[in-house]
Amino acid sequence: MVTSSDDAAELTGLMRACADGDRAAFATLYRRTSDKLFGVCLRMLRERGEAEDALQDVYTNVWRRAGSFDSARAAAMTWLITLARNQCIDRLRRHREEPLDGAAAQQIIDPDPDPPARSQASEERRRLEHCLGTLADQQRQIVRAAFFSGATYNQLADRLGVPLATMKSWIRRSLIRLRTCMEQTEANP
Amino acid sequence: MNTPLDQEPEDLRYAEYVLGVLDADARAAVEREIAADPHAAAEVARWQRCLLPMAEDIPATAPPAHVWTRIESALGMQQTTRRESTRPARVGWWSNLALWRGFAFGAAAVAAACIIALIVLPRATVTPAPAVAYMASTIMQTDGQVGWTATMDLAHARMVVVPAKPQSLPAGRAPELWLIPAGRKPIAVGMIAASGPTTLALDKALVAQLGPTAALAVSVEPPGGSPTGQPTGPVIAKGAIGAAAPGKPVAMLWNPANGRDHA
Numbered sequence: 510m511v512t513s514s515d516d517a518a519e520l521t522g523l524m525r526a527c528a529d530g531d532r533a534a535f536a537t538l539y540r541r542t543s544d545k546l547f548g549v550c551l552r553m554l555r556e557r558g559e560a561e562d563a564l565q566d567v568y569t570n571v572w573r574r575a576g577s578f579d580s581a582r583a584a585a586m587t588w589l590i591t592l593a594r595n596q597c598i599d600r601l602r603r604h605r606e607e608p609l610d611g612a613a614a615q616q617i618i619d620p621d622p623d624p625p626a627r628s629q630a631s632e633e634r635r636r637l638e639h640c641l642g643t644l645a646d647q648q649r650q651i652v653r654a655a656f657f658s659g660a661t662y663n664q665l666a667d668r669l670g671v672p673l674a675t676m677k678s679w680i681r682r683s684l685i686r687l688r689t690c691m692e693q694t695e696a697n698p
Numbered sequence: 699m700n701t702p703l704d705q706e707p708e709d710l711r712y713a714e715y716v717l718g719v720l721d722a723d724a725r726a727a728v729e730r731e732i733a734a735d736p737h738a739a740a741e742v743a744r745w746q747r748c749l750l751p752m753a754e755d756i757p758a759t760a761p762p763a764h765v766w767t768r769i770e771s772a773l774g775m776q777q778t779t780r781r782e783s784t785r786p787a788r789v790g791w792w793s794n795l796a797l798w799r800g801f802a803f804g805a806a807a808v809a810a811a812c813i814i815a816l817i818v819l820p821r822a823t824v825t826p827a828p829a830v831a832y833m834a835s836t837i838m839q840t841d842g843q844v845g846w847t848a849t850m851d852l853a854h855a856r857m858v859v860v861p862a863k864p865q866s867l868p869a870g871r872a873p874e875l876w877l878i879p880a881g882r883k884p885i886a887v888g889m890i891a892a893s894g895p896t897t898l899a900l901d902k903a904l905v906a907q908l909g910p911t912a913a914l915a916v917s918v919e920p921p922g923g924s925p926t927g928q929p930t931g932p933v934i935a936k937g938a939i940g941a942a943a944p945g946k947p948v949a950m951l952w953n954p955a956n957g958r959d960h961a
Binding site: 530532535536539543544545547548549551552560561562564565566568569572573576582583587590591594598599602603631633634636637652653655656657658659660661662663665680681684685687688691 | 748772773920
């Protein structure tokens with residue numbers, strides 16, 4: 510993950526060069542970011558061939574849509590990861606509306622990240638971690654499961670064996686708490 | 699239990715969109731809002747800043763080298779950047795440029811490619827043949843010469859486009875391929891190479907439009923593609939799309955009910 514402001518500025522410069530049609534900048538951007546984005550695709554799609562196809566589509570979109578990147582609105586890495594997540598979620602919606610099998614359902618809840626990973630985290634990640642920490646364990650794990658799996662409310666409810674309304678209520682309540690907490694920490698960092 | 703959730707679920711749709719829990723229809727609705735309403739776009743961006751840091755927990759994994767080769771090819775970049783590639787990519791038959799070059803010349807090229815693809819490859823790869831395997835188009839220039847040939851592999855949602863001979867274009871301009879459904883506006887398929895084969899990934903919506911009533915066309919555009927989403931330069935070649943197996947009716951080959959989408 511790119512965390513330093515120098516790295517972020519470099520990626521912003523590469524994105525702008527891509528928008529101007531600079532192929533060398535595009536190749537550099539790929540070298541600097543594709544490992545992360547492939548990790549995202551693998552995590553969400555859980556199938557190597559499909560993750561490769563998704564990554565290809567992500568970067569062809571990066572090239573074609575670099576002009577719509579607005580550094581005032583999002584950091585380059587946030588924009589790129591969003592593009593990758595949206596590509597994966599769209600693929601999941603097209604191909605996998607049916608529930609996954611038992612083995613996949615077992616994988617839906619991830620353990621919380623290891624302490625070493627936390628110590629390397631960005632300021633934003635630490636703030637989010639703090640706010641996730643204000644949620645009950647189960648709620649926090651469901652928010653993480655939703656984020657990493659790209660599963661719909663329906664699929665999450667199926668896999669965890671709870672009514673749809675319960676799943677929606679859990680997640681919406683968690684989102685409201687996160688929003689409140691993030692607003693507070695933004696005001697008082 | 700104290701939060702009046704039922705009174706404000708709409709308020710959270712941007713958060714739900716970013717988290718990824720909405721179904722396809724609800725996602726599409728939010729995406730339309732983002733495009734039309736700066737407030738919606740700002741709210742989505744705010745939730746991205748809030749939730750995306752979770753992605754830091756995902757370990758980075760190097761993708762195989764052939765992904766970059768495919769990206770270059772899909773964007774029509776292989777002419778200039780192939781030399782910069784450090785490692786040769788692992789290529790399957792589909793990416794075998796020599797094979798496609800071999801087929802690119804002569805009027806029977808597409809038919810030959812497709813007959814071979816239909817007869818030999820499904821057995822060679824031991825995968826079940828889908829209801830519609832391949833479609834093809836000969837994209838004719840305005841002077842009556844063959845400009846490009848296109849072969850569409852529907853099961854893998856990709857298309858190989860091969861120029862019959864190297865095409866000369868004005869400096870700083872590049873050919874862009876368009877799909878034109880009958881009576882509809884052109885849909886951008888991708889940039890193609892003027893002097894070599896290009897493999898393009900086709901998205902699902904585009905595959906659904908392929909059929910005997912649609913046509914392919916090539917226009918001359920800036921190197922990054924048309925800035926407007928519609929052709930801006932002259933259309934230099936155009937061709938109808940046909941099923942790629944001689945002697946079989948298109949309707950039998952092209953049966954949307956047998957599509958691979960089981961969503």
